[in-house]
Amino acid sequence: MPTGTGRYTPGTMLLALACAFLAPTIAHPEDPPGAAPVAPDVAPSALAAAGQRPLVSDRLGRLLDSPRAENLRALHDLLAAEPHVAGTPGDRRVVDKIAGLMRGWGLEVEVHEIWPMLPRLVDHRVEIMQADGAAPIVLPLKERPLADDPYTLAPDLPPGWNGFSGSGDVTGEVVYVNRGTKADFEQLAALGVDVRGRVAIARYGGNYRGYKARFAERAGAAALLIYTDPADSGYMMGVTYPEGGYANGTHIERGSLVTLAYQGDPLTPGTEATRDATRIDPATADLPSIPVQPLGYDAAREILQRMRGAAVPREWQGGLPLAYRLTGGPGLKVRVTVEQSRAITPTWNVVGAIRGASRPNEAIYIGCHHDAWVYGAADPLSGMISLLEAARSWADAARRGEGPGRTLVFGAWGAEEMGIIGSSEWVEGHRDRLLAGGVAYINLDMASMGPTFGAGASPSLRPMIARAAARVPAAAPNSGQSVLERWLPAGSSEGAPPTMGDMGGGSDHVGFWCHAGVASASFGASGSAGTSYHSIYDTLAWYRKVVGDDYEPALLIARMTISALELLADEAVIPLDAGATLATFASQTRDLRAQALRSRSPAAATDGAPSENRLSALADRADRLAAVARSAMARLAAAPPDGELLDRSNQVILELERAWIHEPGLEGRAWFKNLLAAPDEDSGYASWTIPGLRRAVMRADASELDRAAAACSTALDRVEAALQRLSPGAP
């Protein structure tokens, strides 16, 4: 049962003093009343209700009782006070604050410096050219400051830009390319619309913006403008900021354009970007070369309403009050000027550890980036504050002798917004350690955005996450339900797990999961009515107006993180379900086989030995191994070994994860080594499960399919060998 403050060990006043210079007063539950604010919004009845659940031990009750809305609010005030783009002085100040907080709580902290190539905006301009020498219409590239949001009134706020745009000054006719997906450019070609030499204008959404730039450049566009459509994020979704929460007409979505065959620093593929690292020639890095500039929808409307070509296919119509056209015609010329520099620039990861008391070499990683496009109150800091509050809670627990059995490593990553750089470089520099002892990674990027919990996860982590959710009370309004109960759809059958997404691209889990094979999850609470994504409106004022000022979502994420860490760190047998991975692999492989047969892909058959049979054989073998793994894990769970036998069992459990790492990597992008998942090669955000097999089937390449199947077969050999060691004598 969770109890009152009486049982806690003293000693936190010192820590509170230690980080007092950092401005926020972080309340520790064991502080006597009066010494620090006691947050009234953690409903004791809710926690008591959670405490009555048989699964919640006294210690977990104390851990879950630890996070405080007051603390989350103070952390938010501290970190979202100023713009902090990666590699800027503001970035450094945020790094120092995070390191100071972690040190103050007693974590072992390293400020890990890296030297990636980062872009800087030098100049930019978008103009609609006027006939007969009239002055061009200059489109705004900054958001409107709002009296209702003092953060937007600060001087020298950065304008809207896309990191790693090419530099150039081009003028051309306009072509609308819908979302700029591969399929959109194919459809334009089928419609006979020539993109060459033209200024393409695309709406955000549907893929990672870097692919819009890549496909536009490949189609021959001279420049690309990307705008936020009101049907996706603006008035068609709801009332706009500052009255409501959705994008107003001047909101500009910033964002990086990197789409390399590897992740992290463009100049140090596969190795850590230390100050003196060996670098590739920047000219050989496959970065955008055309100028790319984001726009708000008021600015985009100035262009779109002057277009005079044929109407677009119905599903390409957006939410501006005009009929969208494919082409602007010869009477409309737009000039796009972008100048960016790319320079090797230091930035930092902050990595704070709480050493495991009993199994220090097995480590769980929890991460969220710290860099932002402007203030970053939502992205990333809504997740960072939950991460920090979870870290503080565990640090407090450690001080009272209730620390984790395994090591917890909290990572505040740098330069995520420029291309998931900080975490990738850290993973590259610590890959051996991760391969040997990395239990799991939990990503909290922009995690606390509304009342509704959700998660994506590697298959082996899903059962653990469901168990973790069963032990956490749902966010207010609380009806005594657990997060799990509220997460499950109405009418779910007893024991059915909630739906969790696959892990795609787009955040800091990618290095852990796709490069090092560490089972990964992403937690998020969503459901607020609005978006400030990558705009200057991503402020504390926006967050508190739209997500709320009660910090219930951040409390929810902190508690879910704590609950998951308690299982991952302290269950004797590591709660990673290799059987779930194998069963998922089998079913995905069968689905892919069906897809290959439907499309009658040539890759579905090679001479004499149809590859469908090969896919079936892989699936059948995985299913057999899944049964073995499940019975082995059930045996271990029923009677956990101890001592060296436990060490060996846990080592094998980690080997079962790493079995899927194919060191030569996926074809065409060797940095991605996990045979179970990779980011979608054509869109960036989505997940490709079984990516080697999938790509071969999609490309209808029989010999690639042979190679991919061989790699999976070898992975299953490793799985089988590991299972033999887990259960000697099993088939």
Next chain:
Amino acid sequence: MPTGTGRYTPGTMLLALACAFLAPTIAHPEDPPGAAPVAPDVAPSALAAAGQRPLVSDRLGRLLDSPRAENLRALHDLLAAEPHVAGTPGDRRVVDKIAGLMRGWGLEVEVHEIWPMLPRLVDHRVEIMQADGAAPIVLPLKERPLADDPYTLAPDLPPGWNGFSGSGDVTGEVVYVNRGTKADFEQLAALGVDVRGRVAIARYGGNYRGYKARFAERAGAAALLIYTDPADSGYMMGVTYPEGGYANGTHIERGSLVTLAYQGDPLTPGTEATRDATRIDPATADLPSIPVQPLGYDAAREILQRMRGAAVPREWQGGLPLAYRLTGGPGLKVRVTVEQSRAITPTWNVVGAIRGASRPNEAIYIGCHHDAWVYGAADPLSGMISLLEAARSWADAARRGEGPGRTLVFGAWGAEEMGIIGSSEWVEGHRDRLLAGGVAYINLDMASMGPTFGAGASPSLRPMIARAAARVPAAAPNSGQSVLERWLPAGSSEGAPPTMGDMGGGSDHVGFWCHAGVASASFGASGSAGTSYHSIYDTLAWYRKVVGDDYEPALLIARMTISALELLADEAVIPLDAGATLATFASQTRDLRAQALRSRSPAAATDGAPSENRLSALADRADRLAAVARSAMARLAAAPPDGELLDRSNQVILELERAWIHEPGLEGRAWFKNLLAAPDEDSGYASWTIPGLRRAVMRADASELDRAAAACSTALDRVEAALQRLSPGAP
């Protein structure tokens, strides 16, 4: 095989002279070259291709060869020259033109005068009230005249109005009611939005506008504004008029608001509105009492953008560039003033007959209304010109001794736009004749609007329509396909019929089908990129720009009508498939039973004798009778009788149709007597099949279901008795 002009009988010059005063020169195919324009756009190769089909006889070939784009264009010029709202002098002039044309071609013509109550707009005004005594903002209630469309520049064009609005002058706060459906008002109530005393604003679409007014009035609204949303008909669909074909911001959809429990003249339910008919007290007619006014979307935006309440549910958002709100708040007051008169006013149906040579007492009816909201080039005249060209083609055939065996009756109906009045009054006045000898009704309202053919039909007519479509070449671009081949979805299996909709409400078929039980169909060719519906833009200029100037859609509809008439008029055995009706009844009854069980409707079970079983029994019996009917019809088709036996067989075939007429009528709306179909009681446009049973299940009223099932059972008794007479000795 269709042949050249050589075989035709002469004698049409006289007819051409007879109608020369009517302005258009109608070309007859047999005119020698030079005497009248020979339309080059009827591709002889297309007709030759059609002619090579074994089903196309020489005579049908000549009939299908008869329609001419030149004629259709000339008819269109003649009839769409001026506004012709029902009961106005323009209306009378159109009536005279149609009667003159028909007489000129040799039809037996009656100008059938009726005296319904019709509405007239006296005055109207919509204003946004301003605070502190500033002048109100007066919203425009007329469309913008366009230099590109000279028809819109005419003086004194009627403004936008809704026929049968109540009169009044009210001022109130605003509430947005989405589409004003029953479900929308229920959702508003669930959201706690009070409509009482407020000015409701609804977007068009989703139901017949009269139900918007009915539900708004029932919810206590003081007035209703109905506007055309750009997401449904404007820029979000494509380029707007005059550059493109979609509704511009000033387009106003006019339209009637009548939703009575009977159709036709509001004052003479069930009887013909002759000059001296007995009338009910106008105060007892259930007509709207609140003021209702339609708006264009520019005007609607003036109101919507001033609303300040909570955002609407996502699916209520329309296409204006603002977040839609549920309420305007106290700061927004709108004044709506509407004054309309309702007066007994003469108008006319024109009914022209071509007497059947062999079976004159069996008649096929073809109809389209003639009245319009303004010019009516699309609605109704695009259908009327095809009707007239089909009539002319048959009249020419009759003159050369190739006329119809059964009588063809072409009806140009009056006052359809005011509440389907002309056709309903004609049906009421001729019901005995229809019951005795009415073979079928084909409706062509606004029929020729694009390249893609479609049809709705009573089940018994569907096989005939598919056969008719197999004999007509598809519209250009012609690839030697028939209308049927192009109609069927790609990959349809051999012999599978095309999908045809059920006959709902909203046009002149309703009297024939629902009041007199005459099997009905509606033909239409659609697919053009635009709408001018019920606005002043429904002009020849709009039609020729958007639908086209080649008149291929109108040719297609004329030929489809001719082909269907040739089957209906000249097959010895009337091609009405009672088996299809019975099988459809059975399957609809089973679907309804499943629906009742799903909703666990109390009506699904009555004491002791579950009504589901009753529905099953009805369906089983209908299936048995369907088999009997099919074998009887197959026997007749294989060896058609002649003489008196043929007369008797055809009489029974008509009795099988009329068997579904339940003289007491449907509950709550006795005028609707067909047990197979009625307009949706809550939306007006959609079809309710098996409406008696359906309503009982929807209302979960067990005793109503008993009564409805009893009525259907009695109908099946009549069917069974008729089948006995058709095939003596059958079960």
